[in-house]
Amino acid sequence: xxxxxxxxxxxxxxxxxxxxxxxxxxxxxxxxxxxxxxxxxxxxxxxxxxxxxxxxxxxxxxxxxxxxxxxxxxxxxxxxxxxxxxxxxxxxxxxxxxxxxxxxxxxxxxxxxxxxxxxxxxxxxxxxxxxxxxxxxxxxxxxxxxxxxxxxxxxxxxxxxxxxxxxxxxxxxxxxxxxxxxxxxxxxxxxxxxxxxxxxxxxxxxxxxxxxxxxxxxxxxxxxxxxxxxxxxxxxxxxxxxxxxxxxxxxxxxxxxxxxxxxxxxxxxxxxxxxxxxxxxxxxxxxxxxxxxxxxxxxxxxxxxxxxxxxxxxxxxxxxxxxxxxxxxxxxxxxxxxxxxxxxxxxxxxxxxxxxxxxxxxxxxxxxxxxxxxxxxxxxxxxxxxxxxxxxxxxxxxxxxxxxxxxxxxxxxxxxxxxxxxxxxxxxxxxxxxxxxxxxxxxxxxxxxxxxxxxxxxxxxxxxxxxxxxxxxxxxxxxx
Amino acid sequence: xxxxxxxxxxxxxxxxxxxxxxxxxxxxxxxxxxxxxxxxxxxxxxxxxxxxxxxxxxxxxxxxxxxxxxxxxxxxxxxxxxxxxxxxxxxxxxxxxxxxxxxxxxxxxxxxxxxxxxxxxxxxxxxxxxxxxxxxxxxxxxxxxxxxxxxxxxxxxxxxxxxxxxxxxxxxxxxxxxxxxxxxxxxxxxxxxxxxxxxxxxxxxxxxxxxxxxxxxxxxxxxxxxxxxxxxxxxxxxxxxxxxxxxxxxxxxxxxxxxxxxxxxxxxxxxxxxxxxxxxxxxxxxxx
Numbered sequence: 060x061x062x063x064x065x066x067x068x069x070x071x072x073x074x075x076x077x078x079x080x081x082x083x084x085x086x087x088x089x090x091x092x093x094x095x096x097x098x099x100x101x102x103x104x105x106x107x108x109x110x111x112x113x114x115x116x117x118x119x120x121x122x123x124x125x126x127x128x129x130x131x132x133x134x135x136x137x138x139x140x141x142x143x144x145x146x147x148x149x150x151x152x153x154x155x156x157x158x159x160x161x162x163x164x165x166x167x168x169x170x171x172x173x174x175x176x177x178x179x180x181x182x183x184x185x186x187x188x189x190x191x192x193x194x195x196x197x198x199x200x201x202x203x204x205x206x207x208x209x210x211x212x213x214x215x216x217x218x219x220x221x222x223x224x225x226x227x228x229x230x231x232x233x234x235x236x237x238x239x240x241x242x243x244x245x246x247x248x249x250x251x252x253x254x255x256x257x258x259x260x261x262x263x264x265x266x267x268x269x270x271x272x273x274x275x276x277x278x279x280x281x282x283x284x285x286x287x288x289x290x291x292x293x294x295x296x297x298x299x300x301x302x303x304x305x306x307x308x309x310x311x312x313x314x315x316x317x318x319x320x321x322x323x324x325x326x327x328x329x330x331x332x333x334x335x336x337x338x339x340x341x342x343x344x345x346x347x348x349x350x351x352x353x354x355x356x357x358x359x360x361x362x363x364x365x366x367x368x369x370x371x372x373x374x375x376x377x378x379x380x381x382x383x384x385x386x387x388x389x390x391x392x393x394x395x396x397x398x399x400x401x402x403x404x405x406x407x408x409x410x411x412x413x414x415x416x417x418x419x420x421x422x423x424x425x426x427x428x429x430x431x432x433x434x435x436x437x438x439x440x441x442x443x444x445x446x447x448x449x450x451x452x453x454x455x456x457x458x459x460x461x462x463x464x465x466x467x468x469x470x471x472x473x474x475x476x477x478x479x480x481x482x483x484x485x486x487x488x489x490x491x492x493x494x495x496x497x498x499x500x501x502x503x504x505x506x507x508x509x510x511x512x513x514x515x516x517x518x519x520x521x522x523x524x525x526x527x528x529x530x531x532x533x534x535x536x537x538x539x
Numbered sequence: 540x541x542x543x544x545x546x547x548x549x550x551x552x553x554x555x556x557x558x559x560x561x562x563x564x565x566x567x568x569x570x571x572x573x574x575x576x577x578x579x580x581x582x583x584x585x586x587x588x589x590x591x592x593x594x595x596x597x598x599x600x601x602x603x604x605x606x607x608x609x610x611x612x613x614x615x616x617x618x619x620x621x622x623x624x625x626x627x628x629x630x631x632x633x634x635x636x637x638x639x640x641x642x643x644x645x646x647x648x649x650x651x652x653x654x655x656x657x658x659x660x661x662x663x664x665x666x667x668x669x670x671x672x673x674x675x676x677x678x679x680x681x682x683x684x685x686x687x688x689x690x691x692x693x694x695x696x697x698x699x700x701x702x703x704x705x706x707x708x709x710x711x712x713x714x715x716x717x718x719x720x721x722x723x724x725x726x727x728x729x730x731x732x733x734x735x736x737x738x739x740x741x742x743x744x745x746x747x748x749x750x751x752x753x754x755x756x757x758x759x760x761x762x763x764x765x766x767x768x769x770x771x772x773x774x775x776x777x778x779x780x781x782x783x784x785x786x787x788x789x790x791x792x793x794x795x796x797x798x799x800x801x802x803x804x805x806x807x808x809x810x811x812x813x814x815x816x817x818x819x820x821x822x823x824x825x826x827x
Contacts, residue, residue, distance in 0.1 A: 304787030309780030509674035519790040
């Protein structure tokens with residue numbers, strides 16, 4: 060199917076962002092040179108090198124942790140809670156003021172459509188700071204007993220799929236509860252975290268309260284293993300999550316993990332099909348499918364399978380793939396060459412195992428990392444594409460006949476992060492929702508997020524929650 | 540004094556609602572605090588532990604799906620039945636822990652009261668830990684606590700009844716099912732507790748009590764893919780770290796143990812339920 064109608068290009072200007080040729084580490088309130096090597100960060104849509112950033116060494120991590128400890132002991136810990144809250148309110152406002160800058164930079168470094176970075180990632184990040192700012196002087200009411208205490212220094216490692224939003228999910232609750240942080244952004248998406256460091260400076264946040272140490276796996280390992288870190292928070296793959304859980308075993312460090320997923324999106328025969336199709340598209344193609352809670356397994360009731368699939372393919376044919384900075388773009392670039400290889404490999408395995416691959420006709424840019432939206436049918440529960448997290452725009456379609464079968468298939472995974480249910484019958488929504496072993500269930504919607512709604516996994520999707528009152532427990536020591 | 544010869548009890552495992560011997564046929568000698576023979580307890584094997592996990596998994600849907608009110612009544616019933624057997628428990632605790640009759644009875648009373656306390660929690664957890672989420676959009680959002688699943692519990696080594704109840708009751712009150720490894724040297728109250736559970740409307744498989752050596756059984760439970768969480772209360776310190784590392788392989792929820800066995804008479808708060816509760820957040824659009 061060819062594109063239904065042509066749109067004139069509508070690119071967002073990148074002139075609002077001033078990307079420096081190189082960045083150091085943000086430690087103790089200042090940008091400083093790292094003692095290790097450097098790495099290049101590229102625009103995945105063009106393969107253009109955007110900047111060169113430091114690879115934090117063990118020594119750099121140690122310096123950052125010491126700065127965070129000092130700030131915790133001398134400034135941030137003893138500070139009046141209301142004042143801590145005011146700093147967070149300032150940060151929230153600064154993010155709103157500089158929202159467009161953050162959005163453009165995020166799309167440049169990550170490859171996600173500007174529509175998403177502008178309308179989702181950055182506003183949500185600001186909202187997260189705003190929400191947690193208000194908690195700072197109300198922690199007695201968090202349900203952890205009177206006067207819960209901060210843990211100390213939090214070492215936080217975040218992924219590349221929502222660089223700025225994951226930063227907010229980590230830093231906002233940590234600071235609101237009186238902890239200080241050392242955060243390591245993902246190797247391929249360090250730039251918005253470094254811009255956030257500037258925001259901390261503009262907010263006059265006391266030095267050492269937030270430290271940003273860029274780098275790759277070794278930098279993260281040094282941070283997690285540092286003996287003076289009291290709390291480790293990680294979002295990323297289940298494989299790395301296991302390694303981190305092993306690393307903190309036998310210590311007093313507190314740990315929360317937000318790991319992979321393989322969510323079922325269940326469509327019953329009485330579902331509003333048009334809305335469900337929108338939800339399926341949103342569930343798997345949002346952010347190129349680089350979403351841990353992506354609805355990557357579509358479970359359709361057999362009687363409506365053909366109808367749903369035809370409608371879905373028609374809708375996918377209208378998605379626009381290309382320049383992330385174009386305001387009309389629906390699907391941007393795959394974040395890295397490495398991730399593109401993984402998506403290709405798993406898709407090839409899908410075909411080799413007997414599933415049918417469908418992709419719309421679409422022209423992909425010549426340079427950069429791209430993968431078209433992809434739907435696999437004839438998928439069985441044993442197929443790798445039905446079990447492994449692809450973390451790309453690849454949907455596996457399975458069918459079911461009865462509600463029991465839908466629940467059994469949905470839960471037939473080691474993951475348990477999210478799920479979707481589509482039906483017009485209220486009692487069925489509640490019954491199915493009750494039986495799904497997943498931390499978030501979207502009924503007649505998908506991929507909704509809010510700072511007041513706790514997010515996190517069951518089973519091997521991790522433990523601990525982010526957001527809401529429940530999320531505060533990860534950063535506090537209470538009597539209960 | 541009657542010259543009647545006492546009928547002694549055979550101490551077996553409590554597994555899937557029944558009282559089997561260890562499939563391994565192994566037993567070990569249990570003595571009182573002074574070293575006098577009390578009984579031969581079953582020494583549970585890896586296979587027994589795995590069978591217990593199967594039983595616990597099988598019971599999970601029914602127990603976690605029961606209404607909170609119902610779970611509360613069942614756990615309260617445990618306290619009722621225990622009360623009637625208090626003298627027997629006190630005797631076992633006094634012998635095993637070397638306590639005076641008075642102190643042993645106080646410990647038993649505290650254990651019974653702990654069941655009552657947790658029984659009262661079942662229908663309050665959702666209100667205390669759940670939430671209505673005021674999201675910034677036209678959605679109805681709420682979060683509810685739900686049990687983690689099958690939890691392996693390593694019971695304390697010293698406090699053979701109060702300690703045991705203090706770790707098992709919260710796991711059950713939260714809606715989980717349990718595979719419990721008793722104190723190695725003081726296992727007898729665990730099996731008597733099994734007899735109480737078996738007659739208290741606790742469905743078979745909800746709590747499985749294995750006597751034997753945690754050092755032998757715990758590594759299998761820590762790496763078992765169908766165990767969702769592990770309470771390390773009774774794990775010897777060097778083993779605890781190994782178990783936690785092993786549990787990381789399947790991202791189990793781990794409740795760590797302090798270096799010294801705590802004072803089990805203290806108010807536990809939510810500290811032993813929280814680790815074995817998940818939070819589920821649900822969204823639905825609002826519209827006409």
